[in-house]
Amino acid sequence: ACVTDSAWHPSAGVLAGAASLPAVGMMPQRVAQSPQGTGLMFGDDTEVCIDSEEVLQPFFLCEPPEQVRLFILLFCTSVAVGLLLHHRSASRFYQWFARADIPQARVRGLAYNACKAYGFIPVPCLSVEGFHAVALALLGTLLLSTFSGLAPRFFLFASFALYFLYFGQLFCESKHGGHGSLLMPSVFFFLALSGGPQSTPWSMVFIKIFVGVVYFAGAISKLVVAAFFGKAWAGSTMQAYLIDGMWSRPHPWSCARALQKFLVTRWWACTVLALSGLVFELTFLPLYLFGGHYGSGCAALIALSFHLGVDLLQGLDFKPFWCPIFWAFLPEIQAILFGRSPAPEESWSAVMARGFDEEPCRWILSAAYLAFQVVASLGMFDVTGRESLPMTCCPMFAVPRNMFGSELRAGMMTDADLRRGGHIDIAYNYSPFHREMPLTEELLRRLPQRVLFFMSSKHTHPLLDKFLDTAHRQQEFTLVANFEVSAELKCRIGRLVAMLEVAADDDWMDAAAVTEVIDIQDECRCLFAADVCRSRVGEQEVGGSAGEKGFSMSQALASLLFPTTNGCSAASLTACQADRGEAPGFYIAPRTPRPTAREARSSFRQRAALWMPTGLKC
Secondary structure: OOOOOOOOEOOOOEOOOOOOOOOOEEEEEEOOOOOOOOOOOOOOOOEEEEEEOOOHHHHHHOOOOHHHHHHHHHHHHHHHHHHHHHHHHHHHHHHHHOOOOOHHHHOOOEOOOOEOEOOOEOOOOOOHHHHHHHHHHHHHHHHHOOOOOOOHHHHHHHHHHHHHHHHHHHOOEOOOOOOOOOOHHHHHHHHHOOOOOOOOOHHHHHHHHHHHHHHHHHHHHHHHHHHHHOOOOOHHHHHHHHHHHHHHOOOOOHHHHHHHHHHHOOHHHHHHHHHHHHHHHHHHHHHHHHOHHHHHHHHHHHHHHHHHHHHHHHOOOOOOOOHHHHHHHHHHHHHHHOOOOOOHHHOHHHHHHHHHHHOHHHHHHHHHHHHHHHHHHHOOOOOOOOOEOOEOOOOOOOOOOOOOOOOOEEEEEEOOOOOOOOOEOOOOOOOOOEOOOOOOHHHHOOOOOOEEEEEEOOOOOHHHHOOEOHHHOOOOOEEEEOOOOOHHHHHHHHHHHHHHHOOOHHHHHOHHHHHHHHHHHHHHHHHHHHHHHHHHHHHHHHHOOHHHHOOOHHHHHHHHHHHHHOOOOHHHHHHHHHHOOOOOOOOOOOOOOOOOOOOOOOOHHHHHOOOOOOOOOO
């Protein structure tokens, strides 16, 4: 059995086994370090594996280096815990999704557009039973790969394959879908190709550079897309995306909602958030490559803080399947905490050079995989329609925004908590207005949750027109829902669209204007919750009496109203109107010609009353 693992036979001076190309396995051989340095070793009596005709068994039995083994233990255990915590909601989702009669349920793949693996490998559709079997197998391979005596490389490769089967079924689920897990298969691949127990941990360097390339590509995609749109990716963009999250993913904690409101109403805070996010993505890779252990440790801690902030402010959870990769930076963080300066031979460049000497075959395979990611990033495959996920340039939120300017205006509300798992994530990628896989009004009725979409596409940028169905282009105002929407809610949303329509571009820096938008948003969410409650109660009454179903109005309000209103109630809404000097009810002046954007600012609310979408009679 192979005890140690190295692919370079120094005494031969060439890749051992080159005479027979298929030979990539390893056999132990003792090599001595000559004074001239013709041999490579870590001690005077070190066993080094060289290529042989035995291909599979020795390779899979060789243990990785100690630092790699520690990372495998921490990474795979963390991911396994994430799978266990969220599998119940994933199972509930898939039981519905596997039988759902909607376009999304007919395909499988990665990210929200169900991309084929690496752009060409289709992901099969599994039955509910097959999905549970794959989940159990993935959990098992993750845990077994942490035991260095049980052929961890085999289980890492198995986890690599099972990832696509499991997460490919959940591409549009609110916790497992999107880009939140796309790093996992690449990490499995690098770890499976790592060196032997006496080798250098060069595979860890590949993993860290890979992560840095992904972040760098995310920043470049924002800058390039902003250039095509002719706008700056700055504070107004951050403000718009934060308010989007407050529509679709409202935070259940009042303190978090207060923080969101504090940030979006202050232009300087939005600008700081936007620019700091760009700087983080641009500098993560240089910090690792040129910042030493201090730069590497700081980059990892900043990245973790970045994802925690995104989860808090936007409801996008990268913690279970993305953040475990930061265990790779544990040695650098330990060196900082204990005041130890790494030796020169521990630098990433020295480790990579020695790794190439030890295992050139697997080193070159890893380098080729990393090069594929670099090409996908620089070529912006996600943006140009050549998706090759999990290779990605991470173009999330790349479109520059100014909700007070001339742009596509849209919003979505749902009674499903998209911050949790178990729901189809329809916040950005699926709607009645999309050209690909549209959710028409009829299809919306087949969803288990209540949803409402609204849009004004009068000012859609030409680069975004291709994503909209032709019937919904250049529309003044469109509202679609899968339940009966009250006139009050329609008029409140119409008032919001009117306010934004007559706003000036620099109103995003006006705290009063942004506060007005947030107040109307809060009222819309309260009215939405009340409408949803009425529709749910109506369903219950049609299905049977309250006594027959064990149903009570208080239970309905507790289970349906409270989670979606963030504490709103009809009484609080009435009090809110009284505080603002409004009589109960919703009146908006009839439509008149739209004024110029620079009209005198008597009041944001007064200007909004001058223009209303056609068809809304409030």
